[in-house]
Amino acid sequence: MKNFFQFTERNTSFRQETLAGITTFLSVAYILVVNPLILSQAGMDRGAVFTATALTAILGSLLIGLLANYPIAIAPSMGLNSFFTFSVCMGMGIEWEVALTGVFIAGIIFMILSLMKIREKIINAIPEDLKHAIAAGIGFFIAFIGFKNAGIIVSNPDTFVTMGDLTSPKVALAVVGLVVTILMLVRGINGAIFYGMVITTIIGMVVGLTQIPSSIIGTIPSLAPTFGAVFPHLHEVFTPEMLAVVFTFLFVAFFDTAGALIALTSQAGIMKNNEIPKIGRALLADSSAGAIGAVLGTTTPATSVESSSGIAVGGRTGFTSVVIAICFAIALFFSPILSVITTEVTAAALIIVGGLMAMDIKNINWNRLEIVIPAFLTIIMMPLTSSVANGIAFGFILYPLSFLAQKRWKEVHPIMYVLSLLFVLYFIV
Incomplete structure (x- = not known):
């Protein structure tokens, strides 16, 4: 094996x-x-x-x-x-x-x-x-x-999103789980994310916020x-x-x-x-x-x-x-x-892992504008539109266009031009 x-x-x-x-x-x-x-x-x-x-x-x-x-x-x-x-x-x-x-x-x-x-x-x-x-x-x-999912961020008709009620019991449970998981993670404890979910579940059961299964x-x-x-x-x-x-x-x-x-x-x-x-x-x-x-x-x-x-x-x-x-x-x-597995239990894992994945941002060439703009829109449009595909679409449409504007179209793979046109069609459909 x-x-x-x-x-x-x-x-x-x-x-x-x-x-x-x-x-x-x-x-x-x-x-x-x-x-x-x-x-x-x-x-x-x-x-x-x-x-x-x-x-x-x-x-x-x-x-x-x-x-x-x-x-x-x-x-x-x-x-x-x-x-x-x-x-x-x-x-x-x-x-x-x-x-x-x-x-x-x-x-x-x-x-x-x-x-x-x-x-x-x-x-x-x-x-x-x-x-x-x-x-x-x-x-x-x-x-x-x-x-x-944790209720830390909620919708708002004026600002689209805003801070949730952190004193709400379920939100507080998610916050406690997040803090506990972060502390274990920075202490270098292997499996901190998993243990964090287990601890959050147990706390939720003790205080009556997490349902105890009937069978x-x-x-x-x-x-x-x-x-x-x-x-x-x-x-x-x-x-x-x-x-x-x-x-x-x-x-x-x-x-x-x-x-x-x-x-x-x-x-x-x-x-x-x-x-x-x-x-x-x-x-x-x-x-x-x-x-x-x-x-x-x-x-x-x-x-x-x-x-x-x-x-x-x-x-x-x-x-x-x-x-x-x-x-x-x-x-x-x-x-x-x-x-037993509620959104409050898994929220900390998603938040922390999101932060770990966002570290990839350091590998982007931020000194070249023709790369910065498509890359930035790829990143920002995913959470704003709640769609990975939409974020990719914005980046894939603008990347070849940026190189075309600089008369460097040969530096872009031909497949990228095809994908750019397909994403335009995707938005139309």
């Missing part, structure tokens, strides 16, 4: 990888609760979606761990499940079975692009400065999500209401309306995953010389999980940015992903205890 996952080469151990896998799982486990809640509003069976979500995460995490040796979780994407429910099903009036068929078609196209190594070539063509900007931008984005073991809900629902509707996706939906699923998922992989492999020290080893295998794992997940009954999965919490604990190999998959498998039987 040590040889297969290259423990020695990546300076890690069984204990370190296990702790990292558990930490990532705890950070991303909310998807087992939130994804069924969102998709049920589109008319899907909540129990079936819960099982499909867990099985998709198990499959995706195993594939990326065993094929690419990456310490990363793959699970249904929060952004795309909201787009599926509120824009496609409720907004456009499309039945969930037809919309899910669109997800399936997008997954198949993903697999073809991955097998042809087109996705790999695109990611490797992205300039190094923009890759660092993507990593830093995702850091700011997930830190913002952490502050929002531990539950039955696994049936997949029958959603399994295979895509196949009878394959002929219904070839309409202009549904093709636009498939294009959106494909485009957003592509660059959400690309951005997350760049950021996470950079954080884990896997990316070398502006290239990511075995990126093709990672992309194939991601796309395969997408197609199979749609058959099971859930929306497009993606590389989870929450994986950064496990990497921060020390996850460096695919064994972390295997542990994540095992945790999701266990969660199928112990679904009642998932109520």
Whole structure:
């Protein structure tokens, strides 16, 4: 096992990888609760979606761990499940079975692009400065999500966002968890983020802010209401309306995953010389999980940015992903205890990891204006628009334009010009 996952080469151990896998799982486990809640509003069976979500995460995490040796979780994407429910099903009036068929078609196209190594070539063509900007931008984005989940930052009609009520019990719990985790982290305690979540959970239970589960073991809900629902509707996706939906699923998922992989492999020290080893295998794992997940009954999965919490604990190999998959498998039987994992518990991990990822900002060449502006907009637009893809879009459109303005267009890879035009089309659509 040590040889297969290259423990020695990546300076890690069984204990370190296990702790990292558990930490990532705890950070991303909310998807087992939130994804069924969102998709049920589109008319899907909540129990079936819960099982499909867990099985998709198990499959995706195993594939990326065993094929690419990456310490990363793959699970249904929060952004795309909201787009599926509120824009496609409720907004456009499309039945969930037809919309899910669109997800399936997008997954198949993903697999073809991955097998042809087109996705790999695109990611490797992205300039190094923009890759660092993507990593830093995702850091700011997930830190913002952490502050929002904790209630430390709340919406305001006049200033858009403002400080929340820090005296509120649940907000105070998140703040205590954040402080405790930071203190352990700066003291150099291994697994500080994981221990911080455990301590926060225990404090929450003691003061009555975290629910104590009424039972531990539950039955696994049936997949029958959603399994295979895509196949009878394959002929219904070839309409202009549904093709636009498939294009959106494909485009957003592509660059959400690309951005997350760049950021996470950079954080884990896997990316070398502006290239990511075995990126093709990672992309194939991601796309395969997408197609199979749609058959099971859930929306497009993606590389989870929450994986950064496990990497921060020390996850460096695919064994972390295997542990994540095992945790999701266990969660199928112990679904009642998932109520313990609240947003207040995971907020500290997201905030701290966001700060660690934002350190990549130092690697950007801040002395060249043609790089500074695209990089800055890539970073800032991710938290401001709540979308990794939107942040990437602004950077990818402006980067080649800036070099064209300086008559240095030959310094930019031709693929970047194609991507720039595609992102303009993406905004129009």
